[in-house]
Amino acid sequence: MTRIHRTLSMMAVAVCAFAHPARAQQGRPFEDSWFWGLKMGGLGLADTTGTYKQAPLAGVDWLITRSKAALYVSFAQSFSTQTAEIPMTASILDTTKRVVDVQDVRQVELALLGFPGEHTRFHPYIGGGFVMDLIGSALPRGPFVTRNDQTFALQTVDSLKFAFAPMFIVGGQLRFKPFSIFGQGNVSMAPQNFLVGSTRSIIFAYELGVRYNIGSSIAKDY
Numbered sequence: 001m002t003r004i005h006r007t008l009s010m011m012a013v014a015v016c017a018f019a020h021p022a023r024a025q026q027g028r029p030f031e032d033s034w035f036w037g038l039k040m041g042g043l044g045l046a047d048t049t050g051t052y053k054q055a056p057l058a059g060v061d062w063l064i065t066r067s068k069a070a071l072y073v074s075f076a077q078s079f080s081t082q083t084a085e086i087p088m089t090a091s092i093l094d095t096t097k098r099v100v101d102v103q104d105v106r107q108v109e110l111a112l113l114g115f116p117g118e119h120t121r122f123h124p125y126i127g128g129g130f131v132m133d134l135i136g137s138a139l140p141r142g143p144f145v146t147r148n149d150q151t152f153a154l155q156t157v158d159s160l161k162f163a164f165a166p167m168f169i170v171g172g173q174l175r176f177k178p179f180s181i182f183g184q185g186n187v188s189m190a191p192q193n194f195l196v197g198s199t200r201s202i203i204f205a206y207e208l209g210v211r212y213n214i215g216s217s218i219a220k221d222y
Contacts, residue, residue, distance in 0.1 A: 030123055030175055035063040037182070039209025043078035043105060046190070046201035055080030057205060072127065074109040076205070077136070084195045086140065090152045100157055102196055104136030107205070109186070111169055124172040131188050133203070135161040135195055163191040173211065180211045
């Protein structure tokens, strides 16, 4: 918990520093712009019993806008501790399970967003793309009867530490002169070949943050 509180405090300080230079973004349009953002929120994951647990989340994102669409790229990490299960041995006759201690889940997201309607300050958006889920740390518990059992457990965990899944995202961004604030949520289906999450369960995230317009996203000829 100390690490979680320290991380969230650092993010809050960074957000304040990020939003400080008020004059730099004055007059910059929302269209054809490049936004850098910081965000905090939560990640919802189902454990092996199907019970959902919440974990604090922090990350960064980039938004490259055009008139009605944008490219969205994000990296976020949740700070969580939970358990998962894998087969005890390689034998298909062995139905027992081995517990795996899992710590932290990271997400890399890539999506295309659309901005419906005509808006001056508040810009709602909706879109879809893909998310890559990665496990920060996963350690299978013993005992291991043979060295082959240990090797099997480590190889199985490594093969289940990352996965790709389709993602759906919806949110809105409110533009101010110095910066923009945003809120959004995304959902994806937990892949079958991923260590955490029960079979075909939903992984969802909810996020609040601030984005700063660093300038035009298109090249200009002089």
